[in-house]
Amino acid sequence: MKTLGWDDEPGGLPREDEGRARTDWIVYGLTAGLSMAFVFWGVLWTDSLSSTAQSALDWLLANLGWLFVLAATGFVIFSLWLALSRYGRIPLGQEGDEPEFRTVSWIAMMFSAGMGIGLMFFGVAEPLTHYVDPPPGTDAPQSEPAIETAMATTMFHWTLHPWSIYAVLGLAIGYGHYRRGRTQLISSAFTPLIGRHADGPIGRVIDILALFATLFGSAASLGIGALQIRTGMQEAGWIESLGTTVLVLIIVVLTICFVLSAVSGVARGIQWLSNINMVLAAVLAFFVFVVGPTVFVLELLPTSLGVYIRDFGEMASRSGATGGQAMRDYLADWTIFYWAWWISWAPFVGMFLARISRGRTIRQFVAGVIIVPSTVSVIWFAIFGGTAIKQQRDGLNPFGDGSEEQITFNVLGHLPWEALTAIVVMVLVAIFFVSGADAASIVMGTLSQRGANSPARWVVIFWGAMTGGVAAIMLVIGGDKALNGIQNITFIGALPFAVVLILLCVSLAKDLRNDPMMRRQIKGAEVLEDAVVTGTARHEGDFELVTRPSPDDDPARG
Template identity: 85%
Template sequence: MESDREPGVGDEYPGTEPASLVQRGRARTDWIVYGVTAVISVAFVIWGGASTGSLSSAAQATLDWLLKNVGWLFVLAATGFVVFSLWLAVSRYGRIPLGREGDEPEFRTVSWIAMMFSAGMGIGLMFFGAAEPLTHYVLPPPGTAAPRSEPAIETAMATTMFHWTLHPWSIYAVLGLAIGYGHYRRGRDQLISSAFAPLLGKRRSTGPLGRLIDILALFATLFGSAASLGLGALQIQTGMQEAGWIGSLSTTVLVLTIVVLTICFVVSAVSGIARGIQWLSNINMVLAAVLAAFVFVVGPTVFILELLPTSIGVYIQNFGGMASRSGATGGRAMEKFLASWTIFYWAWWISWAPFVGMFLARISRGRTIRQFVAGVIIVPSTVSLVWFAIFGGTAIGQQRAGRNPYGNGSEEQITFNVLSHLPWESVSEVVVMALVAIFFVSGADAASIVMGTLSQRGSTSPARWMVIFWGALTGGVAAVMLVIGGDKALNGIQNITFIGALPFTIVLILLCFSLAKDVRDDPMVRRQSKGAEVLEDAVVAGVQRHRGEFELQIRPSGTQPGAEPGTGFTDDPGRSRPTD
């Protein structure tokens, strides 16, 4: 059987890989991974520009078939990732560090949380913060509660928590742990294919099969970040109309918005993580906190506070039912709901997993698996709970009061409809647009860097031209997504995102098995197991020889009490002597 451990690895510091194994030096392009993905992606953009109708029809037909035949895979896999990541954290493997034993974290905890939160879902919170709870209140999931009723409030908040807390961050945690552990602990390249070395063997993980894995990761990343760009463009365009900056919504304005955002995140990406992403993330965290505090104070404060415990309780109570929703029990109405919400979200999170997971790994060196899971899952989930209680609670409160922020049901308009019933409407609308833009920039520049990393054999500093290429292509794919959606631009984003994420879902499932096998063979775990075995044997021997009256000693082998020390260590774990 093949072994991934090079001779002498970790010998100078038991339990870790030497830092020399971490890839350094000039980035080298993998022309197969880069070339295949680039050609197919450019062809997709050309197809969308030349024949929008045929691409739209093909995407819809493919989506209908996939939802009918493999939609269940997303539902099961997403919950499986939650169970797996939490198991890793609470098990004995939780003490394993992502790096050499004794490594200190590179970033302060506050900056670490801000960066992972901005990259993970910041733009989604802005887009759906008020829209999703309100939509589920007006139109609850099939078979749950009557529309606009008191039970519908509980259902709306529980369903929103289901989509935005444990599940998405567990998906990110699985990939982030696999990359961070393999790169900083085992000294492998920072590639998703390299994380499969324990399962496939080192030779296969660097061969054609490994390249296929990296190609699928590139596709998922490209379409996931393009989906975010599309959502951001939709909301910014709507905000400009609400502020009176433009007269009407049009494809031209959407495309121009995409161009501007693309230029911004490419510039941020080539500036590097420390100067670009960290700076933007910290600014956005402050702006988001100020906006949330403002809405909390001027909105229905007591109602928002009441929603916090209610949301947690109903989420826990209904977790099993929400995780098992399927077309088999809900019919066509449930299939439509899952396609528009749950499965779209799972596909979106999975398509984000390559770049968010790799980015989380990049900023988490020195933290243990338990710290990583707690930081990546618990903290953002708590922030999401508070965010949706504030914005969703305000939206539902206004709807109950007859102000109708739901309007025509357009998700990109609901946030601005809610703000229109609060003081300082014009200022808050500008803040929302700024937050959407910066959230996207901070997430998309991380995506561009990760796509460059995947294209250049795991280099942590990909060439600038590579980052610029993937950034520009992301903008092109986002434009195609919006155009093929027509009047319902969000539908085009959902369709392409789902199709792009499906192959990578299978990759993530297999990655769980590879990571589990990897940590079982960790030097720290082996030492713990060996220590427990030696101690047990010594106690058994002491009981047998001395009837329980004994003490254990550590001394060089080949000596007796009071004798001169010998050389080497004893191989007799049962060596003991009676107590006085």
């Protein structure tokens, strides 16, 4: 059977597993069986799944929501510490390896795979929603201070935190695979911590949890994309009904598209789509910036950054301990949902980032993965969120009934060429999802086949189809509030993997301390210190250190 590679075109990653990929039937079989059982449960007993998911969510939020709050900020601190510390010089590969993708393509691929569809869905809706309904205990709705709070809160959810989560896993996989020669399995990154158990039952449990998180995270994105595309089709006059049947049909079409893209390999599929979408997204943002409230957006940028920095500690420490039920509901709908979503995306985004980052140092990796996308996100939300807030202040009421998938089209409806921009949004959402989900399906295949660079076609197709099935169930159990069903299942699926990521930080830190570069640095410091001590003792401080050939290499002794 032909296998799928990340190296099908020049510039791709090197093939390290020629031939038939070997399936890990324990990891694949258990995960596939439980996933299919979930889909059947949703199809046959929808109400039962819905009530069970809601009960589980309520309990988890009440008892374990704090774990997400603390862990997410911890990943930010850990990632920045690695980049700024002496470990930042360590390459993801052998010393002398050169990056295998041009920087522009590298940034385009990681940004598109990481959160493109989320920016399209929430880019307008989140700042406007926080302006109309600010976080509990902050500002009065639709007041001047609420503008600052809305933008700072949005930046808090979309900049350092998500990309730090991705960076942790990407560093662990990239370092272990390219520097230490381990397989591209998340369990392999735990070798420094648990030794040979990483290849045993404990390692398989880790990979199963990663598979589940990836599946539910990808399905959540597919569901969100389907919601927005359905609304866009109605705005364009293509459909009249907003029923579940339309959503399922959209999911089927998108699933087929990303499976076809996935089997084409990185260079022909993901890289091509990512570059196209970056251009389309830039054109749309420039259009809204020019025809929208340009001066207001420009003024909003420095204000938003300043308030984000000022209020970072307060936003990072919000929890259900204060604020009552209103705060708990807010966290469940926004902050904790986002942390769960980012964590569930971490396995496939992190592994994907690792695969395209060979040859870059840890410092370069963290800078590229965290700073560049965060900067783009700040600009994106200032343009789209600022335009929405200005329209709301002017009495145009793009907020409407508060439906997130509708708000984007409401804002575009008050700008020129609304029919064309609505189509562009739908195309962007579709391609953003395809470019992210085909990476996810290949990564799920990799986890199923012992870290193979080129998972078999049938495995990729299976996980693609399963992602579509889970997305459909998520939307169906949400009923009239389909987004609620997505949020409930995403949180439940991400919780176990949050614990895995925390332990992964410990394993990575232990691994880096024993890196050859670090050992040389420690040895060099010891040798230098010994030489200075000896010179001081023998020559009373009046000496110099020189290098010369060793006796065996001295030509005069030949």
